[in-house]
Amino acid sequence: xxxxxxxQGRLGGSSPDNGALSDIHTRGLGPRxxxxxxxxxxxxxxxxxxxxxxxxxxxxxxxGDQKQPKPKQKRNKPTLSCLDCVERKTxxxxxxxxxxxxxxxxxxxxxxxxxxxASADRRGSIHSKARLIxxxxxxxxxxxxxxATITSPTADNGWATIExxxxxxxxxxxxxSPYLLSNVPYSRSSPSNVFGVGSQHPFSNYWTCSGGLPExxxxxxxxxxxxxxxxxxxEAVDPVYPFMHRRTFYADYERFWxxxxxxRNNTDxxxxxLQYAMYALGTQFMHFxxxxxxxxxxxxxxxxxxxxxxxxxxxxxxxxxxxxxxxxMAYFLMNDNxxxxxxxxxxxxxxxxxxxxxxxDPDIVVPDASVLExxxxxxxxQAVFHHDTxxxxxxxLPPTATHSDVPVESLADEHELSMDGLDTxxxxxxxVENLMSINAVIACEPLAPPMPHHIxxxxxxxxxxxxxxxxxxLGNMVQENFSSPSSLSLPLTNSPRHKDTLIAAxxxxxxxFPSHLTTLEYNTLQQQAALRPRATRQNLFLISxxxxxxxxxxxxSNEAGGVEANIKGxxxxxxxxxxxxxxxxxxxxxxxxxxxxxxHRAFEEALLIAHLLxxxxxxxESGSTGYDPVYDRAKEDVARMLExxxxxxxxxxxxxxHRTRKxxxxxxxxxxxx
Numbered sequence: 001x002x003x004x005x006x007x008q009g010r011l012g013g014s015s016p017d018n019g020a021l022s023d024i025h026t027r028g029l030g031p032r033x034x035x036x037x038x039x040x041x042x043x044x045x046x047x048x049x050x051x052x053x054x055x056x057x058x059x060x061x062x063x064g065d066q067k068q069p070k071p072k073q074k075r076n077k078p079t080l081s082c083l084d085c086v087e088r089k090t091x092x093x094x095x096x097x098x099x100x101x102x103x104x105x106x107x108x109x110x111x112x113x114x115x116x117x118a119s120a121d122r123r124g125s126i127h128s129k130a131r132l133i134x135x136x137x138x139x140x141x142x143x144x145x146x147x148a149t150i151t152s153p154t155a156d157n158g159w160a161t162i163e164x165x166x167x168x169x170x171x172x173x174x175x176x177s178p179y180l181l182s183n184v185p186y187s188r189s190s191p192s193n194v195f196g197v198g199s200q201h202p203f204s205n206y207w208t209c210s211g212g213l214p215e216x217x218x219x220x221x222x223x224x225x226x227x228x229x230x231x232x233x234x235e236a237v238d239p240v241y242p243f244m245h246r247r248t249f250y251a252d253y254e255r256f257w258x259x260x261x262x263x264r265n266n267t268d269x270x271x272x273x274l275q276y277a278m279y280a281l282g283t284q285f286m287h288f289x290x291x292x293x294x295x296x297x298x299x300x301x302x303x304x305x306x307x308x309x310x311x312x313x314x315x316x317x318x319x320x321x322x323x324x325x326x327x328x329m330a331y332f333l334m335n336d337n338x339x340x341x342x343x344x345x346x347x348x349x350x351x352x353x354x355x356x357x358x359x360x361d362p363d364i365v366v367p368d369a370s371v372l373e374x375x376x377x378x379x380x381x382q383a384v385f386h387h388d389t390x391x392x393x394x395x396x397l398p399p400t401a402t403h404s405d406v407p408v409e410s411l412a413d414e415h416e417l418s419m420d421g422l423d424t425x426x427x428x429x430x431x432v433e434n435l436m437s438i439n440a441v442i443a444c445e446p447l448a449p450p451m452p453h454h455i456x457x458x459x460x461x462x463x464x465x466x467x468x469x470x471x472x473x474l475g476n477m478v479q480e481n482f483s484s485p486s487s488l489s490l491p492l493t494n495s496p497r498h499k500d501t502l503i504a505a506x507x508x509x510x511x512x513f514p515s516h517l518t519t520l521e522y523n524t525l526q527q528q529a530a531l532r533p534r535a536t537r538q539n540l541f542l543i544s545x546x547x548x549x550x551x552x553x554x555x556x557s558n559e560a561g562g563v564e565a566n567i568k569g570x571x572x573x574x575x576x577x578x579x580x581x582x583x584x585x586x587x588x589x590x591x592x593x594x595x596x597x598x599x600h601r602a603f604e605e606a607l608l609i610a611h612l613l614x615x616x617x618x619x620x621e622s623g624s625t626g627y628d629p630v631y632d633r634a635k636e637d638v639a640r641m642l643e644x645x646x647x648x649x650x651x652x653x654x655x656x657x658h659r660t661r662k663x664x665x666x667x668x669x670x671x672x673x674x
Contacts, residue, residue, distance in 0.1 A: 078113040078206065094118065112293040116300060202333050202341040203306040204299060213311045214265045216272055216304055221279065223257050229282030231453070236285040236591050237278075239534040240541045241331070242464040243383035244324065245376055249274075250454040269312035273325035276305035280332050284594050295336065302332050318352040320380055326352070327383055334391075334596040337657055343395060346387060350400050353384045359404040375415040381406055382472050389475040389483060390545060394600055398487040399479050408472045416461045460534060463516070467538040470513045471545070477509060478549050491558035499556070499563050506550055517542050520576065522583055529587045537591075540584045541598075547577035548601050555608060567612050571634045578605040578637050585644060603661050606641040609634045610668035617674070631674040638669050 084106050085092035092098045096118065097108030110118070207215060220226065230253070238244060253275070256267055280301035288294035305325055314322050326349035333342035357365045358381040362374035369377075381404065388401040456464075481502060485492055493499035510518065516532075517539050519525060529536040554569035581602035585592040592598060613635055617627060645662040 078117065079111055080114045080117060082108045082110050082114075084108065112296050113300070116297065202336070202338045202345075203303050206300075206303060207307045213267070213269050213272065213308065216269075216276075216308050216311065217264050217267070219300075219304060226257075226275075226279065229279045229286070232282040232285050233278045234453075236537075236588075236594075237281050237328075237331070239464075239537040241327075241383055241386075242468065243327075243376075243379040245372070246456055247454055248372075250451070268319075268321070269308045270314070270319050270322035270325060273305045273308035273312060273314075274321050274328070276301045276308060277325045277328040277332065280305060281328055281335075284332065284335050285591060287590065298332070299336065302329060302336075305329055314352070315348070318356055320356070320376065323349050323352055323356065323358075323380060323384070327380075327387060330387060335594050337596070339391075339395070339596060339600075343391060343397065346391065347400065350384055350388060353381060353401075354403075358384065359401070359406065361405050361407065361410070363410070364405070371415055375411070378406055378411045378415075379468065382411065382468050386471055386475055389479045390597065392483045392487065393478060393549070394597065394604070396486050399483040402479065408469055408476070411465055411469055411472070413462050413465055416465050417458055463514075463532075463535050463538070466514045467517060467535075467542065470517060470542055473509055473512070474542070474546060474549075477506065478545075482549060482552065491561065491563065492553060492556040493558060493563050494561045495558075496561075496563055498561075499553070503550075503553060503569075506546075506553065510546060513542065520579075522586070525583055525587065533588075536587065537584075540580045540587075544577055544580035544584075544598060544601055547573045547580065548605060551577055551605060551608065555612070567615070568628060568630055571609060571612060571630050574605045574609050575630075575633060575637055578602050578609070578641065581605075582640065582644075602641060603665065606638045606665055607668055610638050610665065610672055613638075613674045614668070614671040615673075635672055635674055638665070638672070642666060642669060 079086055080094055081092035082094070082098050082101060084104070085098065085100055090100055092100055094114075095108075096110075101108035221229070234246065238246075252271060256264060256271070256275075259267075280298045283294065283298040283301060286294065288297070306329070309322065309325065312322060314326070326345065330342045330346045330349065333339070333345060353359065356377075358377050362369060362377045366374065366377070385401040385404070388399055392399045481492060493502060516528070516535055519528065519539060520543070525536055525539065528539075551570050551573035554566045554573050557563050557565040581592065581598055584595075584598060613631060617631075642662065642665060645658065645665070
């Protein structure tokens with residue numbers, strides 16, 4: 001991303017990856033959350049502050065009852081005072097620096113959250129009528145620093161801990177393969193290690209009861225900073241999940257920023273949720289001094305997206321924009337170490353996609369819709385289907401996006417290139433706005449002349465469509481042959497012939513993929529990354545998914561059906577799969593440190609390789625071991641993965657999740673007998 005020296009000076013710092021926003025947390029990119037002083041509503045009065053700064057006292061609905069009040073629930077309230085005043089328990093005026101630190105001649109430092117809020121306050125005091133906030137009565141450390149780790153012998157999804165399962169074959173039935181690693185992800189003593197399962201709610205609440213959409217809009221970043229985050233989203237996220245129509249999004253985006261503050265308060269809440277979800281994902285791919293600062297900034301944006309969806313009433317109404325926002329929030333949660341939350345959250349947007357009939361062929365259910373709307377419906381369903389299918393493969397859980405009559409080939413180039421429908425609000429309005437009624441599509445204002453970065457060239461459009469079709473075909477095979485059986489701990493194949501047939505079907509599918517998506521040579525990919533970085537990212541994601549599934553298939557066995565694991569075939573497939581991650585690491589290192597799905601696949605692949613290499617070498621008829629050079633190469637792959645893990649790299653090497661991964665893999669590596 002090209003950022004001028006002037007822009008770097010305004011935003012503070014630079015990075016080798018993206019230039020701007022290295023000190024983003026001090027420049028007002030974050031929201032200004034407003035936390036009301038609200039206690040338990042039963043029998044208690046609570047205070048809210050209106051827009052004029054007047055405190056309004058209200059009484060709970062049961063103030064007259066003499067019943068013993070319920071215990072107060074802790075609020076997720078940020079620490080706004082400086083760290084020195086918090087530690088000394090002295091009053092802080094929250095200046096930069098504060099008076100107390102000036103008198104003490106000590107360094108005045110604030111948390112990234114406090115800096116985000118202060119910068120939003122400064123911006124709001126200049127451009128808008130500032131909201132008066134009652135200061136907290138009591139200083140308290142934020143939940144992120146004081147939350148205790150909950151220990152339990154089992155994770156909250158029922159998986160046993162690593163101590164109980166490290167030396168067991170699998171949790172699957174006796175007929176399934178011991179190499180499918182259905183006991184992964186591992187958990188040590190906490191339910192939030194590798195899988196991202198935890199008791200903390202993923203969306204921190206910083207919002208008042210009556211603030212509504214204006215409160216969410218009041219914490220927007222500046223236009224310049226928003227542009228940078230949106231550009232980063234389209235650079236890093238959109239290539240691998242290209243379901244957004246860039247031209248129509250930018251039309252709504254520029255219209256929003258050119259409107260008056262009063263007009264912004266009437267913006268569709270689902271579009272605000274979409275913007276904040278894109279800001280959150282864009283922030284995850286920006287350079288920050290520390291993982292914690294980046295995480296807290298991104299989580300603020302995701303919290304704002306969630307609040308916008310609540311204002312929108314996303315449980316009883318839906319639109320394409322709302323589903324797009326929820327889908328992006330699911331990917332954000334996965335990257336933020338909340339994979340189980342993402343799985344649960346995905347259940348909502350998947351049912352809303354069903355409610356919008358995205359799973360139906362648009363030529364049947366909306367025959368009068370424009371070509372562009374039909375294409376966007378297909379792309380959004382493909383994105384929902386893709387997320388559900390490949391997440392369930394990793395989590396060994398049942399797929400949900402199982403009913404659809406949308407033909408894969410209907411996602412055609414000519415539909416993508418069509419201009420029919422650009423005058424329609426595809427995302428904001430929906431044919432199923434309320435789940436009990438059907439509304440007509442409402443015409444929008446004419447689109448403004450686009451900027452160069454608003455338009456996608458025809459070749460890129462065709463490449464995107466080819467990538468989506470390839471992933472769709474792969475997803476159909478994976479859902480039928482992997483997701484459903486593994487979720488029930490059933491063997492993938494019931495006979496040697498069945499296994500051979502399935503392997504042949506996957507190989508035929510691979511040959512049908514476009515050549516630029518199946519390139520394996522690293523030097524060729526390096527050249528392609530310089531000229532077509534978008535296609536290179538798509539190549540690595542497709543290769544990773546395909547060979548990961550091929551690895552599982554080759555390693556599968558079924559003793560009752562006479563199916564044996566193909567150790568060499570599994571190691572060869574695992575090599576290509578894990579090298580997709582190594583290539584991503586070499587070409588786009590900062591992005592490899594963010595994508596949870598890529599990291600977890602690579603961990604599973606390295607762990608399976610180590611398990612296979614811990615088995616005795618096969619013996620041929622002459623009594624000699626059938627040694628093959630592929631074993632040495634496989635061992636080197638595991639060693640390379642451990643080397644990357646040892647670097648404490650940018651996606652948070654200090655996190656318990658990554659420490660646990662490294663310990664588990666190191667233990668497996670020590671058991672290799674080759």
